[in-house]
Amino acid sequence: MSRWFPWLQAAPLALVLATFLLLPIALIVVVSFYDYDSFSLIPDFVLTNYQEVFASPVTWQTYLKTLWFAGLTWLVTFALGFWLAYYLAFVVQDATWRTVLFILCTVPFWTSNLIRMIAWVPFLGRNGIMNNTLMGAGLIEQPLEFLLFSDFSVILAFVHLYTLFMVVPIFNTMMRIDRRLLEAARDAGAGFWQTLWCVILPLCKPGIGIGSIFVVVLVMGDFATVRLMSGGQSASVGLMISNQIGLMQYPAAAANAVVLLAMVLLLVAAMLRAIDIRKEL
């Protein structure tokens, strides 16, 4: 009896995951081999959907673009997130202040994702607050067009949305760093940068890893931010899938979803290889 106990304990979660995660993914894989016409799926085993994904230069471009968005967003959120977390963990000494500032970091999450994105439009637009202020201050003569409906605005929105996902895990690992290690480093003659590079950064790796996984996975799957912030001018894989679903090309969308899933899993696997996130948890 007791031999079965662990199995029984794991059963509810296993069942939920099997029904709501594994089964749908299996279905997507199956559908990705279907054929289709304007309004119906034709059960079949064809490779045309995958051929279309890999043969079309447009899909390659779109995948590259998505990776580019993910890479750039990761870079900026990491740079921002690391220093924000550093400030919170090491510079701020008072626990109350730390909590207040930490809550401030979550402010962007107090409204819905869509509203946050839409709010950028009057701010960055041709006649928006930013351009009017800059022109009023005499810094520019023509409104800056690249501020809105461009890759810049897409990255900006991503950074705004996802920096917190970097801050939290990095902050968490930083707080666990034994302060005596930092003292020891100083006693051993290490300067600020050497301590940062040789002590703090290696110990923060699990947090950085977790944050990176969050950011990369979220950006890779995004479709709403790219569409709204680029004014429909840029494409991402998520947007391509959403367009295909809108036009009822489900098998094509499923094939793209499978490819995207494989790609994201590979990325996550690579990250886990570089950083052992379990070490510090």
Place this chain on the structure above:
Amino acid sequence: MTEQKKTQPSLTRRGALALAGAALGSGAVTGFPTLWAQNIRNVTLRQIGTGVSGLNPIAEQVKKDLGFTLQLTVTDTDAVAQRAATQARSFDIADIEYFSIKKVYPTGALQPIDTKRIKLADKIVPIFTTGRLTPESAPGQGTSPFSVGFVESKDAKTFAGKRTDLMTLMPTVYNADTLGIRPDLVGRPITHWKDLLDPAFKGKASILNIPGIGIMDAAMVAESAGIVKYGDKGNMTRAEIDKTIAFLIEAKRAGQFRAFWKSFDESVNLMASGEVVIQSMWSPAVTAVRSRGIPCVYQPLAEGYRAWGSGLGLMRHLSGLELDAAYEYMNWYLSGWCGAFLNRQGYYSAVLETAKANMSENEWGYWMEGKPATADIVAPDGKVMEKAGAVRDGGSFTDRMGKVVCWNSVMNEDRYMIQKWNEFIAA
């Protein structure tokens, strides 16, 4: 106790009957309510459609005039077609565009409408019943409502192409579309579709990103600029599609477009904020920009208009009381209040006479006859939309609908076109 409980419902039923009788007698019910009010009150019809006519005031008026509940789901053009075809059972009525019906009807999601049960069927504007506005006018290229408006039998999957007793959709609203401009920002008269490509508007133009409609606007532009010659814009060959998309990609790479819009409100915001000064637009979007006090013109162009129409379709599963209620609703739609309501937003309604009876002479003159307004034109929400003396862009109903050169379309090369359109968006 138990007896009291039993008598309670019968009392209310009698009460409802009396109320219904009183309502009928007093003439408060203006539609064609021939069903017993107490039954129909419990009916809820679920309608899916676009923001064009999925309007709450209509649902409220239905409740008031007919007694039953109209539950509206509003989404974009592609999604309406998609959900009507794939989730037919989750809706009772599809408020859908004629070009979508070309794809949706053959799936068997809808049942044909018996025109014998539509009291004003013979009064419907001839665009829908004969394919021509006047016997002399040309029918226009593309998926015209007439070409997909009728079927031969209840189970037919192909369209009759002529008038029969069975309609696929009961026409509700239609219009002639052109480019919207910001007269204060374009700086010169706009006369042709090709003006969308003028380098002067670099980074200030937009086109709509609904493939079936966007490709038609693109075709109007390409033809106007002499880039592509089409056999039939509404049914392009692969070579024509390639050329059209190639010119779009070229314009996009050159930075001509500021954005692409997909929903009504996006187009309003682009125009109102000045991000865009010339773009594909829908008539009420122009009205919406103007009602914010921002000048916006729905510019008539030399080549003519691209038109669209939509109608109410009955889902296949509808039967019995719900089906009767749906017919009541459709008859009510043509009976005047709704027509006037839609005409006042710049659309056109299917039966003009009844709508006219529900509009003031000034309103009718402004919206339908192209006459200068004799008094302020007031929007349905009470806001002043146009001052006295204003004239509608493009003029009268016949001036506008008479210059339709093509209809929103579904082509034979549809899948190919959509694939190429996606390339344009991703390029």
